[in-house]
Amino acid sequence: MAEAAITPERIVASGLCIGCGGCAVGPERTMRWDAHGLRKPTGxxxxxxxxxxxxxxxxxxxxxxxxxxxxxxxxxxxxxxxxGRFETGYVGHVAEGGFRAGGSSGGMVSWVAAELLRTGAIDGVAHVVPVTGEAGVFFRYAISRSPAEIARGARSRYFPVDMAEVIAAIRATPGRYAIVGVPCFMKAVNLLRAEDPVIAERVTHLLGLFCGHMKSARFVDSFAWQLDAPPSDVRAVEYRRKDAGRPANWYTAQLTLADGEVRDRDWWHLVDGDWGAGFFQASACNWCDDVVAETADIAFGDAWVEPYSSDGRGTNVVVVRSPALRDMLAGAIGDGRLGLEAVDADFIADTQAAGFRQRREGLAYRLTWGKRGIVPRKRVAPGRGDLPWRRRLIYRTRAGISAWSHRMAGAARATGVARLYTGWARVSLALYQGLAYGRGRSGTLFDRIEKLTGSRR
Incomplete structure (x- = not known):
């Protein structure tokens, strides 16, 4: 019996669609919002x-x-x-202008985009920028053609977007373009370039972002519920408001409401404020094995190790894969425009240690669970190995939180009772953190289980 063709419908039904928009590029195929606040193709x-x-x-x-x-x-x-393959790695920040102050981290993404534009290497940058005027939509891809426009796209945007419109715009308008995006989007553009000679000619640079996972639009609803604001009143969201006087990893979420009022709260006071727990994670992220945008010309992340994580001004780690960009950065370092120091692969991987556990060890374990529909082909082989029971339970709990957060938020939206979600999330977060961080806490349920069973975590 012949194997069924791989179609967008089957990818969506299998929970593998990330909503990149690469398949929604014709007049009869568009992108839509699904019931959980994620982008999906239709038509x-x-x-x-x-x-x-x-x-x-x-x-x-x-x-x-x-x-x-x-x-x-x-x-x-x-x-x-x-x-993956690379020329060199760095840790540091932009030393010139307002790039560092204007970004969530060290300002390197915006600097590289602006420098490519300044030197004439590109004519435009496709990146995610804030938008207004469409209810419940706060960000989307756009093409910037000046340093001021590039600055609009600075900072982290944990909001679902797709590239369908900017890919169409690049096809329609000759020029050389850079695209900024998370690993799966960078992979999608590379695959599209192999099939489409126009995109291959015009998309000349890919600027990748390290990624833990993508969130749904319901994450903004959760912020609103916890800040005592109707989600319909939210006009702007800032996921990571920076404060130079506090550690870089002390996130603060900020909402601007319809009447101009600004409300904020530190992430650790939120019922879903632990990124590693996986609240509102897109299902496709469970099947990803790329943390550092391995197919991009250059990739950027946060330096989540000391002493950099305590520096509230923000610090980037950078993986350079293009020889031309290697030379561009080296020249700027020599001129004092960039404050970067060379680092090795182990240093960079350590800054993203949790992400690599989730997408190596965790992915290998998830691949043993069995899966309906299309089974992804990954570079990680299925296997439990000698994975301790506690780690298995952490991965099971995280996957459960990811799936049920969409459902519970949907119930809260449908009934208008925010506590359906926030109450469930509070209990779920406590369970997850007890599993993930409970080692050494005498008297916890998990310590007692280990004492009775003599098993490892």
Missing amino acids: ALAEAAPSFERTCPFSPAAGDEDAIAAARFPAAPQADARL
């Missing part, structure tokens, strides 16, 4: 085949990150199982 989707199975980033028939990187960076002098 004449079956017509996207046969190229769709080669361009969807989660299709098992598409080339993986190793194959893409080998083709794009064949002469890269370094290769690491975690970071």
